[in-house]
Amino acid sequence: MNFDYVQPVKIHFGKGRLQELPKVLTDFQGQGLLICSKRSIKNGLAARLFQENPQLIATFTDISENPDVTEAQECIRLIQEKEISFIVALGGGSVIDLAKVCGTLCFSEEEVAAYLGSGIALPTQRLPLIAIPTTSGTGTEVTAAAVLTNRELGKKSPIVSDNFYPDIALVDPELTLSVPKQVTANTGMDALCQAIEGYWSKGNQPICDALAIHAARLIFEHLVTTYHEPHNLEAREKMSEASLIAGLAFALPKTTSSHACSYPLTNIYGIPHGEACTLTIDYFAKVNASERLLDFAQKVGFESIDAMCEKIYDMKVAMNMRIDLKDFAISESQLADLVCLSHHPNLLNNPVEITDEILETMYRSFI
CATH class of the missing domain: 1.20.1090.10 (Dehydroquinate synthase-like - alpha domain)
Structure with a gap:
């Protein structure tokens, strides 16, 4: 039998590990974008992260349960406008998947919709990504795939790229x-x-x-x-x-x-x-x-x-x-x-x- 195994994501697992985010971010230069669900805004978790991590300068929350290509396009616009250097994704699979896509396609001149199910090569550049899951199920914090939807065409499909592996998965069960x-x-x-x-x-x-x-x-x-x-x-x-x-x-x-x-x-x-x-x-x-x-x-x-x-x-x-x-x-x-x-x-x-x-x-x- 021949097989290959690759897992480039650095994993931090355990109760209370979210408090280590400020230390983690010392390895990242520039200013960051927090991509999260509206639930994280309502429960105060996003505010806590902003208070503890001054490198975070903006947030994006317009994310549906099955994120649409138009939502990703809007997030990319914000990344480019704010000259974002890295992304922190806090949420379930939809949030982290959208962050993975936007961290790479912010370097593309093509619309996000062009990449869905097309096999078009993605940009080689990417923004560093810290994935912080708040649900227990998708596993997207350690995979190279992201799933988006094009509601206009009635299409939902994964996009796969080694670019999509987060740099760090910070898994804190207390968030669930x-x-x-x-x-x-x-x-x-x-x-x-x-x-x-x-x-x-x-x-x-x-x-x-x-x-x-x-x-x-x-x-x-x-x-x-x-x-x-x-x-x-x-x-x-x-x-x-x-x-x-x-x-x-x-x-x-x-x-x-x-x-x-x-x-x-x-x-x-x-x-x-x-x-x-x-x-x-x-x-x-x-x-x-x-x-x-x-x-x-x-x-x-x-x-x-x-x-x-x-x-x-x-x-x-x-x-x-x-x-x-x-x-x-x-x-x-x-x-x-x-x-x-x-x-x-x-x-x-x-x-x-x-x-x-x-x-x-x-x-x-x-x-």
Whole structure:
């Protein structure tokens, strides 16, 4: 077996580590932009960072749940206007993904929309980035991918570049204590999908396999507790660890079928990304059943693949997550569109060829 492993992000993990940001920023020259959610403004966290870190001179908060190319373009305008030298991204996957894109495309003369799903080469220059996740699920603080949406064209797609690796991931579990319950569920199950898909991906490799097993064990053990006991700091810490490790687990092998199908489910029906991935993960586990996947299931604590799938289903029910698409009253023509749009490039990473017939059978089981 031949494989390569690269992880350039310097990771600072632990409760209270946010207070180390002033020390971290001593290594960065010039003035910085804080990219964060409006929630960080309302709860006073952004104000605290500005007070403690005078190098931060501006903030950008106009970020939707699935950030649009127009939002990224507006952020780039601010970066250029303020002559920003580095970025601090404080938030969930949407915030950090937008920061990753803007830190590179601020050096481009092209519009952000031109890069979405086009394969156009990105600029080689980039701004330094410190990623501070406030949710446990996306793992984007340690990956080279960012997902943006072009609502005008109805397109949501990842952009991948080594430029997108943050310089530093500062992971403080205390920042996740105020995350709403359904966001906790959606992001936590997204991390589980990342771990499982990274393990069965065609690009699997031993280092990422070990990380996937570790992350999945933590999620199976702690996510439902975190959902029902949101102020349980020990459970929150374990989920922050799981999210980070899951990000490392799929960063190189890449995600597969469940993530491919999540894009049209989010674009067309507005289902949150993590919930959209989770809807199909147990179905695809049965499609991808193999000795390798059985070994994974047993290493994370189950006797069989079916037992693991039952646990995933039970977790969805326990956390009030979507288990079907019945409320959308999907027509035959809409079903055909859903099958067609599920042929996202991530589907090519799946160990089993996913045909139209497999997709149609799966979606019919949900409607």
